[in-house]
Amino acid sequence: MLNTAGIEVSGFIRQQRLLDGLAALARFGALENGGVNRQALTPIELDARAWLIDWAITLGCEVFTDPCANLFFRRAGREDLPPVVTGSHIDTQPGGGNLDGCYGVIAGMEYLSALNDAGITTRRPIEVAVWMNEEGSRFAPGAMGSSAFVQPSRLTDYLTHRDAQGITLAEALDCCHQRFSMLTQRPALPMAAFVELHIEQGPVLERQDKPLAVVQGIQGLRWYQVTCLGQPAHAGTTPMADRRDAMTLARRCMAQLEQRAAALPAEELRLTFGRWEVEPNAINTIAGRVTFTLDFRHADARVLAQFDDWMQELTSEDVQVACLFAHAPVAFNAQLLAQQYACTQALEIDAATLTSGAFHDAMHLASHCPTTMFFVPSHNGISHNPAEHTDPQYLTLGAKALACCLTELANQPTGVTP
């Protein structure tokens, strides 16, 4: 019968142990308001790593790291094949919650415990990965560890990036490697599959009253920065006809883009004007320079290309447009998706189908091995916030679905077709 071993291991997932693991990790960088501030490679984050490493060793794992300080907890398989990997990240936003990333890591640890309790050794090895600096709130860009894992040459560039205190990534990595000098640094080995379990960080699953989603892929993204130039001048003495008001120009650019985007199917569209800088930013001075950012996401590469055209059309003598970051839409592996649906059906979970609007380490891993994700609901869609919450029963269901899926993948006689 299909998924027998997977269902068996799922039965050993323990809700209380999962919640205890989440609570234990949340103590590293705990804020008074119930949130967590655990920035990548800070002393507190290194303490959390030490705690996780001890736990992994207790569970019988070998522990590896790599040049970008990703961690790998490896549970041996019956054969020395490329491993089936799960995991996520443990760095947080400055005022984050205790689930974003952490849930994927702790659910991976729970899966290792469940395998031990079930007394099962899978055919392929199992690994739980902890990807370095996914949030990008200490060092830009985000998803840095998984990015450098799949394309190691990127690390050379990242090494010179500095945090707000002026510390380079190279210095921060040195500290980490010195503290964990007992660990073997391993190059990026082939993986049979990567399955990431994460909170949705949006309101869709809760609104649909679904406990879990099989994630089809990740929306493509553009980050643009628009700089509108004007002439700073006195708000009282400069007649309206003589003004070059950078804020009025920026307002028009924003309205134009909103209007054009409104013609696109709203379901798949995300458009956000999140960061604004106005100079000189004085109540009685006309703005001489306004810089704002756009975050545009869509699952359709053609729509993203259309948006790139619009941004070029916006460019003028007074409007400078720079693309800060671009990523093509990612479609997850079809064979893995089928396995996920088979597991959710076998576990009688009424799973939704979703495309992720957020980045995840899985975005990069998809270029390295067959990859996919599960989402559990986020209460009120809130994330990056101490109020981040998911019903414990959904956290447990997610871990069960993950356990089932990983076990089946690890026991398959043949690998997944990339």
Place this chain on the structure above:
Amino acid sequence: MLNTAGIEVSGFIRQQRLLDGLAALARFGALENGGVNRQALTPIELDARAWLIDWAITLGCEVFTDPCANLFFRRAGREDLPPVVTGSHIDTQPGGGNLDGCYGVIAGMEYLSALNDAGITTRRPIEVAVWMNEEGSRFAPGAMGSSAFVQPSRLTDYLTHRDAQGITLAEALDCCHQRFSMLTQRPALPMAAFVELHIEQGPVLERQDKPLAVVQGIQGLRWYQVTCLGQPAHAGTTPMADRRDAMTLARRCMAQLEQRAAALPAEELRLTFGRWEVEPNAINTIAGRVTFTLDFRHADARVLAQFDDWMQELTSEDVQVACLFAHAPVAFNAQLLAQQYACTQALEIDAATLTSGAFHDAMHLASHCPTTMFFVPSHNGISHNPAEHTDPQYLTLGAKALACCLTELANQPTGVTP
């Protein structure tokens, strides 16, 4: 013959001495880029005061101060009547030029020198006033010294205001009074007239190719702060229909106000959205709170009242509106305006007629005594900037017109009708 004494004194105005005085004052707080940073009551500004006081004493003046650290250089008249007063301020914007305010003070000093050279004693005393903290860039609000002069009870409130370093105005005033403890503090005495000479700080005179303006009054003003509330959320995971984007809301509020204002006569209108604060101001987070300011000016009190109504109509559950500052339009004294035109005619100066869009100490003085202003052109309309510049011949013409007007007012047998 009309204005004989005034024209005579004007003939003693010396361009080089005027420019030397401006250059000497600009050394206090000189910036490498040619600008000046001389914040009210800082050690550098106190040095500038000491230099001015010495100069005034050399010119034969008595020197007085008052509780708000305004300075008065008094040249005795033939009779002990309320004085005819000129002057402006010597504090600057953080990156200001060497003319804003300073020109009015140094032209006053040049007038005292010219009177000495001409050997003329006017009927009424002449005073040159240096008003404390006109720019308001160290302590809010601006025009603080003249404001507290005309209504001394305001000082009690101002005393607790703090600069960016947390120093209270009371502490800063104490330093100043201690350094100049030899000066007599004088209450606000009646004045026969106040005539302020200032740069236009706008482009109108240069565009009209006029060397001087007789200023009719000062536009009324409203400073509003608008706070738009939204729900901060992830830019990728939150569908457009589920968003409460504070930036989109703010953009709509701005567009609505711009649209309504566009229906008003543009000549007299000033509308500026100068200061913006976006929270959390992250590229990939929907804005949860956007605060922006409006600076609205008009010479017609009915239009200002109409604008107040619009701001109230903007208010909603998600849009909070607060009036930060309001000032009614000021019309300068008709008898003084007639004297100004008589002087410019006698001196064959082709003077324009203007309403000031900027605040000046004259705005407050108008409630204390008959008040008026002269403007000279600002090259390219630039002010609050190291590039602030006025053609030296216009600076001289302005000082001559001021000298003529002050002399005539000081010699008039009867006072000006308030």
